[in-house]
Amino acid sequence: MSTLYLDRPSPVHRLNPITKLIGVVAIILLVFALPYWWAPLAILVLIVTPAALLARVGGRLLIVGGAILVPLLIVVAIGQGFFNAQGETVLFALGPFEFKLEGLLFAAAVGGRTAVLVTAAMLLLLTTHPGKLLAALTQNGMPPKMAYVISSTLQMLPTFRARADSILLAQRSRGLKTRGNPFRRFAVLVPLISPLVLGVFVDVDERSTAMEARAFGSTGKRTALEVVPDPLAEKIGRWIVILLAVGALVLGFAGFYPNLEWP
Amino acid sequence: MITLAGVHYSYPDAEDEVLKGIDLEVDAGQVVGIVGASGAGKTTLAKTIAGFIPHSEGGDLAGSVEVDGIQVPQAELADVVSRVGMVTQNPFNQISGARYTVREEIAFGLENLGVERTEMADRVAAILALLGIEELAGRSPYELSGGQMQLVAIASMMVMSPRALVMDEPTSQLDPSGSRLVFDVMQSLAQDGTAVVVFEHKLELLRETASVVHVLADGVIARSGPAREVLSDPRTDEWGIGTTRFTRAARAAVAQKLLPASTELPVSLADATGVFS
Amino acid sequence: MIDIAITDLVFTYPSGVTALNGVTLAIPAGQRLAIVGQNGAGKTTLVRHLNGIFQPTEGRVEIGDWDTKGRDIAELAARVGYVFQNPDEQLFARDIRDEIAFGPKNLGVPKEEIEQRVTAALARAGLEGKEDTHPYHLSLSERKRVALASVLAMETPIVVLDEPTTGQDARGVALIGQVVGEIAAEGRTVIAITHDMDFCAENFDRVLVMAGGRVIADGTAEQAFAQLDALAEAHVEPPQLERLRTALGWPAPVSTVDEFVAQLKSRR
Numbered sequence: 001m002s003t004l005y006l007d008r009p010s011p012v013h014r015l016n017p018i019t020k021l022i023g024v025v026a027i028i029l030l031v032f033a034l035p036y037w038w039a040p041l042a043i044l045v046l047i048v049t050p051a052a053l054l055a056r057v058g059g060r061l062l063i064v065g066g067a068i069l070v071p072l073l074i075v076v077a078i079g080q081g082f083f084n085a086q087g088e089t090v091l092f093a094l095g096p097f098e099f100k101l102e103g104l105l106f107a108a109a110v111g112g113r114t115a116v117l118v119t120a121a122m123l124l125l126l127t128t129h130p131g132k133l134l135a136a137l138t139q140n141g142m143p144p145k146m147a148y149v150i151s152s153t154l155q156m157l158p159t160f161r162a163r164a165d166s167i168l169l170a171q172r173s174r175g176l177k178t179r180g181n182p183f184r185r186f187a188v189l190v191p192l193i194s195p196l197v198l199g200v201f202v203d204v205d206e207r208s209t210a211m212e213a214r215a216f217g218s219t220g221k222r223t224a225l226e227v228v229p230d231p232l233a234e235k236i237g238r239w240i241v242i243l244l245a246v247g248a249l250v251l252g253f254a255g256f257y258p259n260l261e262w263p
Numbered sequence: 264m265i266t267l268a269g270v271h272y273s274y275p276d277a278e279d280e281v282l283k284g285i286d287l288e289v290d291a292g293q294v295v296g297i298v299g300a301s302g303a304g305k306t307t308l309a310k311t312i313a314g315f316i317p318h319s320e321g322g323d324l325a326g327s328v329e330v331d332g333i334q335v336p337q338a339e340l341a342d343v344v345s346r347v348g349m350v351t352q353n354p355f356n357q358i359s360g361a362r363y364t365v366r367e368e369i370a371f372g373l374e375n376l377g378v379e380r381t382e383m384a385d386r387v388a389a390i391l392a393l394l395g396i397e398e399l400a401g402r403s404p405y406e407l408s409g410g411q412m413q414l415v416a417i418a419s420m421m422v423m424s425p426r427a428l429v430m431d432e433p434t435s436q437l438d439p440s441g442s443r444l445v446f447d448v449m450q451s452l453a454q455d456g457t458a459v460v461v462f463e464h465k466l467e468l469l470r471e472t473a474s475v476v477h478v479l480a481d482g483v484i485a486r487s488g489p490a491r492e493v494l495s496d497p498r499t500d501e502w503g504i505g506t507t508r509f510t511r512a513a514r515a516a517v518a519q520k521l522l523p524a525s526t527e528l529p530v531s532l533a534d535a536t537g538v539f540s
Numbered sequence: 541m542i543d544i545a546i547t548d549l550v551f552t553y554p555s556g557v558t559a560l561n562g563v564t565l566a567i568p569a570g571q572r573l574a575i576v577g578q579n580g581a582g583k584t585t586l587v588r589h590l591n592g593i594f595q596p597t598e599g600r601v602e603i604g605d606w607d608t609k610g611r612d613i614a615e616l617a618a619r620v621g622y623v624f625q626n627p628d629e630q631l632f633a634r635d636i637r638d639e640i641a642f643g644p645k646n647l648g649v650p651k652e653e654i655e656q657r658v659t660a661a662l663a664r665a666g667l668e669g670k671e672d673t674h675p676y677h678l679s680l681s682e683r684k685r686v687a688l689a690s691v692l693a694m695e696t697p698i699v700v701l702d703e704p705t706t707g708q709d710a711r712g713v714a715l716i717g718q719v720v721g722e723i724a725a726e727g728r729t730v731i732a733i734t735h736d737m738d739f740c741a742e743n744f745d746r747v748l749v750m751a752g753g754r755v756i757a758d759g760t761a762e763q764a765f766a767q768l769d770a771l772a773e774a775h776v777e778p779p780q781l782e783r784l785r786t787a788l789g790w791p792a793p794v795s796t797v798d799e800f801v802a803q804l805k806s807r808r
Contacts, residue, residue, distance in 0.1 A: 129363065130363075131362065131363035131367075134361075147361070148359075148360075148361045151360065151361045151362075152359065152360030152361050155360045155361075155405060156360055159355075159405075163629060166624070166626070166629045167629045167630065169593055169613065169624075170622075170624045170629050170630035171630060171632075172612075172613040172614050172617070173591055173593070173613055173617055173620075173621075173622040173624070174617060174621075174630070174642055174643040174646060174690065174691065174694065175614050175617035175618070175643055175646030175647045175694065176614055176642075176646050177612075177614045177646070178614070179612075190632060191630075191632045191633075191642065192632075194632035194633075195628060195629055195630060195631060195632050198628070198631075198632075198676060199628055199629070202628065203356055206351065206353060206356040206357075207356045207357075207360070209315055209319060209351075210351065210356060210357040210359075210416075211359060212315075212319065212340065212344065213313070213315075213344050213348060213349055213372075213420065214344070214359070214371055214372035214375060214419060214420075214423070215341060215344055215345070215372050215375040215376050215423070216359075216371075216372075216375050217340070217341070218341060218375045218376055218377070220376070220377050221377045222374050222375055222377050223373070223374050223377050223378060223379060223380055223383065224374055224380070225366065225367050225370035225373075225374060225380065225383050225384065225387070226367060227380070299709075300709045300710070300711060301679050301680075301681045301682070301708075301709045301711075301712065302679060352680075352707075408579065409579075432707075435706060435707050436706065436707075438578065438579055438735050439735055439776075439777055440578070440775060464709055464710070467780065499710075500710070503709050503710055503711045504709065504710055505709070505710025505711075505713070505714075506710075507780055508738055508779070508780040508781045508784075508797060508800075509780055509784060511797045512781065512784070512797050512800045512801060512804075515797050515798070515800075515801045516801055516804055519801060519805065521801065521804050521805060521808060532780070532783050532784060532787060535784050535787075536784065536787045536788065539784065539788055539804070540788055
């Protein structure tokens, strides 16, 4: 399985995946609705961090989130600092290029929101088994065939990768040189991709026969062996979160927030 | 339970018939083996009994294919799959990929049929027990060995309570211990009343498990009879199904007059021990 | 004539799992060597060191005067041909002729010679008349033989076969046994991983039994299959005639029908 999921006994893990999904969407809406520079920071400190610690996935979140965010934030900061059109206050200069305060502040605002988006989504994936997420989605009206396509693709990715590795080894064992000029590398692609694609066709064909034998084509009502629990408290909580996020958005459109200098 | 009469079949757009007049009878509680060289039509026959021919493959099918009281070619595929299950060579491609534990994987077919939850749980538990794989229930289907995966594929079929099970070379990708597991399970399913048809190359295992063996050669049944008799027939090499060393040793011994000409030729170790001691 | 020398080979996967626990082995040119053992015993890991797919964690692997250390798989392919277990992970060409020509082409064999080699390899693998077929119109057993032919055409001094008989019917198994004999008769080495003990007993000079990343028995088929403790440890069932001979309580090992009948005669 190629997923981020970490199995831990925690209340965050036990939440219904739909609750977590709505929570993540609401948080993202909030940070984009609220024009305050401290909003992303507050959400990171008050919601994401405690939830990650409670779920005992803080370390992994830091590593995986950092790997995505740090390079991104550096690029945004450099790009905006040097080239933002609103820039006036020069902080320092590198040859003909001037690094300006306004650009940096813009980068911070964008970066803060991105950080919330990435860490919140990551937290969902770290604490939610993909099977449970899809089961919950199916039980809430997602078409089972769509859920099947997503989950079987997820489960098959590692196999697909392993097969690609085996094909490469098999062709190199027949003397195929994979190093060298770009033309040679292009020529290498046919013996690699062709078995991979044909293999997928064969698999899909065999699998669809096997699934038919298990009544997957049935059009009647389906049931589920494992029902994902969805207590009333969570349902109420979800509505409160949705109302908060929608409220923040409506207030923004109504011009409630002061016109701050932050974008 | 399974009755084929005068079955002819050719694939779509193909001129030559693959099945050229097959008659076959399998009773409930019986394990019937079908052997034949590559290209003899084994997989085609398996798919015909299980209904994928003509339902999925199309082509021209003539004759009667009756399983558990229904005419397979005319029935709805959904009715067919609730009467006859099929297990194929590659266990990996029989795993749905949509479920994350063996229990849920086995329940997948019942979920599709809308079986009620508590009944579903009972049926899954019962099949896990029948196949002796309770300890796999909580594991991920993708972490199993080939033999275990094949048992899960069998369980996934059997949980739908078909009266007949078709196995198309179920052990060809398994090691010897995995193969034995699958054959043991076949035996217990038959004792439970299922009609089992197994297409297989491993003669020794067939001799130990199947009561009757049919030889498929070039689209027709060339020979039928008790497993020991058929698998030690002098024409096995001609049919491309091979001979066990037990048979060959006994045949050589008869030729050199070390055994009487009337010796019933052995196929399995138990047969041979009887013949030579 | 290229000998193989494996010295104190240890291999640990990046995950930390040790798959080979100190293997020392000399394989002289022209030998037919079979490797048996349960899945996970280290058989595939061992043979994958021969053509550089794996590099030793400790110890040395020498193919003649070449140490595999630092050599690319494609370079070692000139000496070691490797037929993978699953043909579908290598067949890519539109017809079988092109498929078989691929290896020799990569090795820089001249065009006219490639044609001769392709024809010879097709005949050896029992595929005459199928030259222009698309590999995917063949059965699995035929595709396996195409993969075999594609490596035979490279005419390497060493040929490695990973489970060559799976999915083959009796004729296919007999044909592969014959190919093994022909290669060895040309002074080339054949190394095969197999679960088919009867195939093993009848077609190989030497049998290695592996378990837990070690070689636990090594000798002729008679010698190896007589070591019942080692076989039990490796979860390997002896060949049919050996099982029969043991069940009958005969002391001397047998590996062929002729040997069995000879013993029977001497006992009567």
